Amino acid sequence: MTTRVLDTGTDKLLGSVTDGVATLTLNNPTKRNALGDEMTPALRRMLLETETDPDVRVLVLTGAEGAFCAGGDIGGMGDTLAGGKTPNTDDMISRLREAQNTASLRLYEYSKPTIAALPGAAAGAGMSIALACDLRITGESGFLYPAFGAIGLSGDFGGSWLLSHYIGPARAKEVYFTNHRILPDDGLALGLFNRVVADEELENETQALAQQIADFAPMALRYMKENHNRARSTDLRTAMNMEADRMIRTLLSEDHKEGARAFMEKRKPDFKGQ
Ligand SMILES: CC(C)(COP(=O)(O)OP(=O)(O)OC[C@H]1O[C@@H](n2cnc3c(N)ncnc32)[C@H](O)[C@@H]1OP(=O)(O)O)[C@@H](O)C(=O)NCCC(=O)NCCSC(=O)/C=C1/CC=CC=CO1
Numbered sequence: 603m604t605t606r607v608l609d610t611g612t613d614k615l616l617g618s619v620t621d622g623v624a625t626l627t628l629n630n631p632t633k634r635n636a637l638g639d640e641m642t643p644a645l646r647r648m649l650l651e652t653e654t655d656p657d658v659r660v661l662v663l664t665g666a667e668g669a670f671c672a673g674g675d676i677g678g679m680g681d682t683l684a685g686g687k688t689p690n691t692d693d694m695i696s697r698l699r700e701a702q703n704t705a706s707l708r709l710y711e712y713s714k715p716t717i718a719a720l721p722g723a724a725a726g727a728g729m730s731i732a733l734a735c736d737l738r739i740t741g742e743s744g745f746l747y748p749a750f751g752a753i754g755l756s757g758d759f760g761g762s763w764l765l766s767h768y769i770g771p772a773r774a775k776e777v778y779f780t781n782h783r784i785l786p787d788d789g790l791a792l793g794l795f796n797r798v799v800a801d802e803e804l805e806n807e808t809q810a811l812a813q814q815i816a817d818f819a820p821m822a823l824r825y826m827k828e829n830h831n832r833a834r835s836t837d838l839r840t841a842m843n844m845e846a847d848r849m850i851r852t853l854l855s856e857d858h859k860e861g862a863r864a865f866m867e868k869r870k871p872d873f874k875g876q
Pocket residue numbers: 632633634636637671672673674675676677679683701723725726727728747748749750753755758
């Protein structure tokens with residue numbers, strides 16, 4: 603096992619790569635890892651950097667010291683979105699759109715599998731970011747919590763869209779309207795959590811799952827993700843046409859040849875990402 607530390611440029615975001623798995627840790631524990639002025643641009647940069655890093659096959663996003671992320675920093679997010687100037691609605695909308703696109707949308711469209719690991723609260727934009735990941739694994743102390751309603755806000759970072767798609771609009775609206783905390787067992791039953799594990803097992807279980815996925819062929823994983831993401835916005839015929847297109851591309855790949863050879867030779871395949 604070899605671990606490479608990533609230079610994120612700030613101690614508000616920690617990063618490392620171990621055997622094909624990049625782990626980014628939101629690190630602002632006195633504020634439950636709220637997104638602040640240093641963390642958000644670092645996250646944006648590291649998502650781009652890890653996506654293009656050929657050593658990275660799976661991304662894990664987590665939080666330090668018992669929380670995932672408490673969303674925007676309540677004390678400072680208005681000023682940040684105003685760019686330190688007198689608030690101007692259009693400018694603030696542009697800045698928020700940019701922030702959402704470079705976090706939630708980037709994660710949703712990230713060309714490699716992503717896993718959110720929740721050691722505690724994923725609240726506000728933190729919940730949205732967790733929902734933008736492909737898989738969610740939570741410790742017993744983890745939960746999803748909109749938080750917006752409690753402070754007079756409507757919601758951002760794609761949480762409304764994602765939750766509505768995952769659990770249906772009526773249930774998603776109720777979660778938002780009543781500011782309901784989705785605890786591990788409920789989240790598991792709703793299909794929002796893939797796994798619930800003991801808090802002390804969260805890191806190991808997440809790395810084991812990530813490692814299992816990282817052993818698969820990167821091109822196949824990328825196309826699987828695209829097939830599933832696009833399925834939401836298309837009809838069956840179009841979805842099957844796109845499946846066929848991606849299937850043939852993987853069929854012609856070196857990794858498929860290696861996979862087929864390994865099957866015949868009754869050994870584990872060694873996928874090179876070609
Ligand atoms: C449910 C909680 C996340 C965790 O509850 P708990 O574990 O009981 O912890 P607390 O005692 O409440 O909090 C510990 C300390 O952390 C501070 N803190 C927590 N969240 C934030 C935050 N978001 N911003 C700033 N500081 C925060 C809290 O004040 C405590 O500090 P002290 O020890 O000094 O007292 C719970 O903390 C909670 O509900 N938090 C608020 C969630 C929330 O409303 N988030 C914002 C939603 S809006 C949003 O996300 C919007 C944007 C828009 C702009 C840009 C970027 C992103 O999002």
